Amino acid sequence: MEDAVPEARGTPPAPAPRTASRTVRVWDLPLRLWHWLLAVLVLIAWFTPTVHDGLHRIVGYGVIGLLLFRLLWGALGSRYSRFRMLGARLRAAPGYLWNLRRGITGRYIGLNPAGALMLVVLLLALAISAITGAMSVTVTFFGVWWVEETHAWSSDAVIVLVALHIAGVVLMSILQRENLIRAMISGRKRIRNRP
């Protein structure tokens, strides 16, 4: 079990920093920028309706742009940004969540099944919120009740899901003893569960 990380054959290179050799690049730079920019925009959007309508609107268009980028990056991004594994992870999600009650987390380098489920549900809620928001400032849908109601409900759902997302990340960080927030900043994760 304790076999080392494979080293390059031939002349041994200059001793690399121990930490560097034990971590692996997971989240590519565009994905990380996307994640934190989206977090900031959602936060601004949450505090701006009615009081700062102009800013709220600009931020909403920004969110739509970021969601479109994510769709594109789900096809073109690096391994863990792509949506290729999403179907399999989603099918595994119910069982995964059920096992979590006993603290069984498994080990995933990218998103675990619960994370994949959160990605899909959160981005869907955000898409509904942003699209109905944009609709409410068109002549056709201005002041139409169901557009406003859907915008309000989906926006509340986004905030609840964001809270759940953060709670899930903290829980997983504790269970797996790895700072996942730092991983979304540096893009790197440890190779093994415990050092």
Add this chain to the structure above:
Amino acid sequence: MRVVRLAVIALSVVMFTGWAAMADGFKNCTKLDKASWKPAGEAETKAREAGYEVRRSKVEGSCYEVYGVKAGKLYELFYSPEDLSLKHTIAK
């Protein structure tokens, strides 16, 4: 990590300065007690008389906020529930 900290600080500064500058909400129309307000329907009628197609109205702070469309443009009209005077107009 230092870059992250700097980015967070810079962002906070921008947000706080932008905050006041971009405030465009409106919600103070009257100090009159809500029980003696005129009906919201009269605010809608005033907007219609002014040539707006009224989509809906609601109470915003101490104002009647009427959603109106005129010549393909969107407006939020703020009427005082006290005397139904037009206090503010926001073009969307």
